[in-house]
Amino acid sequence: MGWTLLTGVPGARGEEPPAQAAYPARLLAELIRFPSVNPPGGEGALAARIVAELDAAGLETRLIATPRLDPNDPPRAAAWARLPGTGDGRPLILLSHLDVVPADPEAWQTPPFAGVIEDGFVYGRGALDAKGVTAVHLAALLRLAQEGTPLERDILFLATPDEETGGLLGARYVVEEYPELLGNAEFLLTEGGSIRPARASLGGGPPVPSLWGITITEKGPCWLELTTRGKAGHGSAPRPDAAIPRLIAALDRVRRIESPIRVLDEVADMFRVLAPDAPREDRVGFASLASSLEKDPAFRRRFLLNPGYNALVRNTISITVLAAGSSTNVVPGEARARLDARLLPGESCEDFAGAVRDVIADPAVEVETLLSFPSRSSPADTPLFEAIQRVADRLDPEAIVVPRMIGGFTDAHWFRERQIVAYGFVPRWLGRADTGGIHGIDEKVSVENLVAGVDTLVAIIRELDAPQVGPPPANEAPAP
Ligand SMILES: [Zn+2]
Known part of the structure; x- marks a missing residue:
């Protein structure tokens, strides 16, 4: 350069x-x-x-x-x-x-x-x-x-x-x-x-x-660990309530969580500034982000498909760690997963973990907070x-x-x-x-x-x- x-x-x-x-x-x-x-x-x-x-x-x-x-x-x-x-x-x-x-x-x-x-x-x-x-x-x-x-x-x-x-x-x-x-x-x-x-x-417009x-602000981490326990045993005799199937069922519910959209003023301002340079079909959406996300389904779909944009308007969860088992023929007694959730300002990790527990709806799945601080x-x-x-x-x-x-x-x-x-x-x-x-x-x-x-x-x-x-x-x- x-x-x-x-x-x-x-x-x-x-x-x-x-x-x-x-x-x-x-x-x-x-x-x-x-x-x-x-x-x-x-x-x-x-x-x-x-x-x-x-x-x-x-x-x-x-x-x-x-x-x-x-x-x-x-x-x-x-x-x-x-x-x-x-x-x-x-x-x-x-x-x-x-x-x-x-x-x-x-x-x-x-x-x-x-x-x-x-x-x-x-x-x-x-x-x-x-x-x-x-x-x-x-x-x-x-x-x-x-x-x-x-x-x-x-x-x-x-x-x-x-x-x-x-x-x-x-x-x-x-x-x-x-x-x-x-x-x-x-x-x-x-x-x-x-x-x-x-x-x-x-x-081709003006420079x-x-x-x-x-x-001026960042999302707050809310890192969670899910633990399931079940009877350990031989791989030749599977049980539906074993640790891993239970964890998979819980994670399947977690991955479907769609947190509601909330557009902060800072975020709306930033997209308004970016609007003139956005692809033509997105300019109106960027200029009035909150109402466009609400009222324009096509824009909403395009916008949320961008993982970086999506993360700015809602709480997110990434499933980042899986740990269970080491032998093909042994059913392990315990399985764990870690979730990297990021929360918008004003949200509490405790409440969020509670909502995750409700979605999982299985008392045998423990949900523990590993790291959190408020945004x-x-x-x-x-x-x-x-x-x-x-x-x-x-x-x-x-x-x-x-x-x-x-x-x-x-x-x-x-x-x-x-x-x-x-x-x-x-x-x-x-x-x-x-x-x-x-x-x-x-x-x-x-x-x-x-x-x-x-x-x-x-x-x-x-x-x-x-x-x-x-x-x-x-x-x-x-x-x-
Ligand atoms: Zn750095």
Whole structure:
């Protein structure tokens, strides 16, 4: 991808990125070389490397040892740093995570943990999720530190282990055991939202402006385990009330559950913004999502067939784990299944588990909750949201900034629970083709995205600190 293709990216006018600008790319390549696959994570060495980088810049730092699942696992840790402000504002936290999901080297074109920079991209597991975020946060913090003029608020850098398996031994541990490191933080930025680049319209209409998606809420997980028990015995004499047939009957009812449609305001707003660029037959439906889903059966069918869209308007259940039996001729006495249910804001996992029990309608099937926390939202009418909006306007007057919900979850909720306004937003320009590597193969991020990400994040932090309301002075560069 050429340096000029990111419409609306500052400085992207045909010149090569300056040499010093490659810092976040070099840093990211190095971070990728720590194979912090979770489980077991083993993020300790990576966290220490990051703390050393921040130490060298003279920042106040902490390397926080965090718990392991097994004492034989490699050490785990979080990295923390503080860029002190004048104290006239409350802190902003830059949160990312150090663990990554596994990567099968056989399936990748480049080795997933080699940290290769080639053809303007950094390749490797974590390039997007989320070491690329760590690198941008760190580089932005160092830039602000080098400038020397203190901001009003402290900027806190926090990179935690264990996000990919739920954050209990990472973000939650830090929040509970080291609340003093968060100060009385007001805001937090983390993964979960990005910028869809401006592009030509697919249908030959006017160009589609860039879309800045700021995640203000996430669905809440409600992970359930079903257990059935029956008489163990010989495979030659089957019994209908054995554990496995009972479990299958229960799962057959579970897979037919159709949760009611509920369109949240955030979700309706997001689709309204997407409407002009939707396929022609869906434009009206996107523009008035709630009523179209109710009144237009053809649109409803098309919309719900898209699993990502479907997940934004209802509670969902995926059957993800089955466990029973090990020999063809032995009837096992127990069978288990796990369900990954995701609930809309305002729903309770306890009620949902009760509804699942009612649908199964078999008292011999135990339904137990493995993990749940309620979905929480942050308001969109805050100085941080406004700062992002103004920076977007300056970079690209056509840009659309929209608050949104995502179907997955990040560590943001641990902080929303503490009344910190947490947004899932990293300023990086990602089209659909760019995000396929997240939890997939050949994960990569462009060097120009990292460079523009640092510039834009610094601009947002400065804007939050000293809002430039009104038109910019005529001689101001259009870019950070
Ligand atoms: Zn992530």
